[in-house]
Amino acid sequence: MSWLRAVAFLLLCPVAADAFVCITSKPGGPCVHWDPGVAPLQTFLGDAGGPFLNGTQSWNENVVNAAADWTAVGAAFQFTVTPGQQFTDPCAPDGSGIMCGPAGYSPVFFTPTACGAGFGDIIAQAVDCFGVDSGKMINAPVFVNSTVNLNAFDGPLRPQIHDIRRVLLHELGHVLGLDHPDLNGQTVDAIMNSRESDLDRLQADDRAGILSLYPSTTTCIGDCSIRGSVTPVDLLTLVQLALRGADASACQSGDVDHDGLIRVHELLAAVDSARSNCPAPTA
Numbered sequence: 125m126s127w128l129r130a131v132a133f134l135l136l137c138p139v140a141a142d143a144f145v146c147i148t149s150k151p152g153g154p155c156v157h158w159d160p161g162v163a164p165l166q167t168f169l170g171d172a173g174g175p176f177l178n179g180t181q182s183w184n185e186n187v188v189n190a191a192a193d194w195t196a197v198g199a200a201f202q203f204t205v206t207p208g209q210q211f212t213d214p215c216a217p218d219g220s221g222i223m224c225g226p227a228g229y230s231p232v233f234f235t236p237t238a239c240g241a242g243f244g245d246i247i248a249q250a251v252d253c254f255g256v257d258s259g260k261m262i263n264a265p266v267f268v269n270s271t272v273n274l275n276a277f278d279g280p281l282r283p284q285i286h287d288i289r290r291v292l293l294h295e296l297g298h299v300l301g302l303d304h305p306d307l308n309g310q311t312v313d314a315i316m317n318s319r320e321s322d323l324d325r326l327q328a329d330d331r332a333g334i335l336s337l338y339p340s341t342t343t344c345i346g347d348c349s350i351r352g353s354v355t356p357v358d359l360l361t362l363v364q365l366a367l368r369g370a371d372a373s374a375c376q377s378g379d380v381d382h383d384g385l386i387r388v389h390e391l392l393a394a395v396d397s398a399r400s401n402c403p404a405p406t407a
């Protein structure tokens with residue numbers, strides 16, 4: 125038995141300054157999640173559309189980049205993105221309103237309606253399809269409103285156009301199981317807030333969310349407290365460990381080569397990891 129949850133990304137408005145929220149399979153149920161932690165997306169947005177203001181050349185490139193941002197957090201979760209081949213409409217033809225489509229099939233595609241219903245002021249909509257009792261994801265189509273004027277750009281919002289990259293970043297957050305903090309009593313900077321904002325990249329709350337849903341003990345290089353980011357305190361800890369040649373137990377995630385010591389090259393790797401928002405570690 126499966127259930128669906130439609131979630132949306134609204135236009136415009138502010139974002140203020142406490143914690144992520146997951147989509148639960150039913151009241152009191154588990155957070156919906158991918159098991160194993162891999163979500164295979166098929167993009168039908170296309171290999172054209174650009175060049176865009178952010179320098180990308182195609183819609184598909186922006187799907188890949190948005191998915192890579194989530195994967196790079198280093199949680200026990202990753203997206204895989206492949207160009208779609210044969211498109212199957214996820215909308216049930218019987219008019220039942222079911223928007224899931226075949227199990228295992230998660231297309232990202234343009235459409236003027238959400239299975240016949242108008243989008244209103246919604247730019248895109250991810251539909252999470254999952255087992256009600258287990259919370260295990262089955263698939264998650266992403267409907268992108270083809271009647272909206274879309275481009276791809278970094279930085280503050282612009283008049284008349286919308287940034288496909290941050291829209292996708294938000295929708296893919298739903299695909300992995302996150303909900304809207306601002307509609308659940310939270311006031312926090314997050315891509316996962318329900319309204320489009322000047323934020324164009326994942327925020328600390330977004331990263332904490334995915335790390336909570338898909339915990340990993342090997343997240344960012346040098347992320348001593350396993351919070352999903354490398355903080356100045358983490359870096360100072362690594363400097364002290366490197367200077368004294370002490371063992372790495374105070375910050376095991378900084379010991380890339382697993383020799384029990386923090387060395388200068390590992391300190392530098394942690395700086396790189398912090399500057400690039402913590403990619404998954406490579407020894």
Ligand SMILES: [Zn+2]
Pocket residue numbers: 131132133134294298304316317318
């Ligand atoms: Zn949303």
